[in-house]
Amino acid sequence: MKQIFKNIKISAIYSFVPETIxxxxxxxxxxxxxxxxxxxxxxxxxxxxxxxxxxxxxxMHVYALNYLMSNNIITKEEIGGIIVTAFTPPYYAxxxxxLLKMKLELSNDIxxxxxxxxxxxxxxxxxxxxxxxxYIENDKKVLLLTGDSYNHLPENxxxxxxxxxxxxxxxxxxxxxxxxxxxxxxxxxIKSHGSRMMEKKGGSFSDxxxxxxxxxxxxxxxxxxxxxxxxxTIPACINEMIEYSDVGKEQIAGYSVIQANSFAVNKYAExxxxxxxxxxxxxxxxxxxxxxxxxxIIIDELLEKLEDTENHKFMVVGYGSGLKYGAAIxxxxxxxxxxxxxxxx
Amino acid sequence: xxxxxxxxxxxxNCDGDFESxxxxxxxxxxxxxxxxxxxxxxxxxxxxxxxxxxxVPENFANIDDIIKLIEKNQK
Numbered sequence: 001m002k003q004i005f006k007n008i009k010i011s012a013i014y015s016f017v018p019e020t021i022x023x024x025x026x027x028x029x030x031x032x033x034x035x036x037x038x039x040x041x042x043x044x045x046x047x048x049x050x051x052x053x054x055x056x057x058x059x060m061h062v063y064a065l066n067y068l069m070s071n072n073i074i075t076k077e078e079i080g081g082i083i084v085t086a087f088t089p090p091y092y093a094x095x096x097x098x099l100l101k102m103k104l105e106l107s108n109d110i111x112x113x114x115x116x117x118x119x120x121x122x123x124x125x126x127x128x129x130x131x132x133x134x135y136i137e138n139d140k141k142v143l144l145l146t147g148d149s150y151n152h153l154p155e156n157x158x159x160x161x162x163x164x165x166x167x168x169x170x171x172x173x174x175x176x177x178x179x180x181x182x183x184x185x186x187x188x189x190i191k192s193h194g195s196r197m198m199e200k201k202g203g204s205f206s207d208x209x210x211x212x213x214x215x216x217x218x219x220x221x222x223x224x225x226x227x228x229x230x231x232x233t234i235p236a237c238i239n240e241m242i243e244y245s246d247v248g249k250e251q252i253a254g255y256s257v258i259q260a261n262s263f264a265v266n267k268y269a270e271x272x273x274x275x276x277x278x279x280x281x282x283x284x285x286x287x288x289x290x291x292x293x294x295x296x297i298i299i300d301e302l303l304e305k306l307e308d309t310e311n312h313k314f315m316v317v318g319y320g321s322g323l324k325y326g327a328a329i330x331x332x333x334x335x336x337x338x339x340x341x342x343x344x345x
Numbered sequence: 346x347x348x349x350x351x352x353x354x355x356x357x358n359c360d361g362d363f364e365s366x367x368x369x370x371x372x373x374x375x376x377x378x379x380x381x382x383x384x385x386x387x388x389x390x391x392x393x394x395x396x397x398x399x400x401v402p403e404n405f406a407n408i409d410d411i412i413k414l415i416e417k418n419q420k
Contacts, residue, residue: 034356035357035378035382038356038357038382038385038386039378039381039382041385042381042382042384042385043381224377224380224401224402227377227397227400228398228400228401231396231397231398231400232398235397263381263384263385264397267396267397267400268397270394270396270397271396271397271398
């Protein structure tokens, strides 16, 4: 799908992380071995955030929405829709959006939808939020929630355990979208290879990708295949977005690219001749692989780097399970309410 | 160049018999992490940038493939 959404703007982006940091050096056996030192350097691993064992993804979002309401960033009455993207919901059903309405005593009229788009979730969530905004009242806003917690990994999947224990980082976010003016356009591209899934991950309280229910024929879990797929598609997708939006590469102030490791992101920058500082790749060092929630965290850092209050264009790039990928261009300025909140969850 | 590449390979797997192997990956002398590590080492040693699209198993299957990859990116 390729679309320019009109009259849509982002008015706030807040990210949240737990206070607990666990370090690669403390988690791997023999951190000083040549191999582990080289993995750490090449992939950019350092520390990652981890929620308490008793914290669910629902708790994280209840905290986030209470934070926004208590800081007068959003009121209950303004909420017209909630899009939730998570790999680790506490349950299949009831869905997280509905649970949030119950927990926070929100109006029954609020439309909610959960998606499982994983690392592409911020991007697909933006698209769903933009579509929803077209059909709700002018004074209503749509909230896009991302978030995952890997503190309840299932015990029966060694691959998942190894990957997520060492590199998965817990983080969550809320992005507030509302009706804007004629100049507030949001070009977006989302594509999906579709025939194959990429990852098996675990829910915070349930193993919903047990091997008994997954058809191995649809899995692409060979890292080489996955790496090659995205090294081919992501630079091409970024170029396609630049051409489609008619926004010159030099006009893009910064790129927020999903990062399971820094190596892949640096290779995109090199392929596109984009300066490394415009396409940060070192977030994984501080947050681990935070899935879709890394996009808003990077946006926050890019906003902090802006030296003026003018409007700037950021490109968000997401890709992940389902071999879904895409890009969007957002109009951003330093006055957008934003922040990264460290919590005791 | 060949000796230097062997030296780098031995950093990744000091017990690996790279000189006798014609397929480092099939012979399990290298894994996918090693390939990433090797790219970093080659880029640093030979002052080159290896494009992401070139980081595929067939370019790291044996010593000749790796040398071809280095030479291609030196141009």
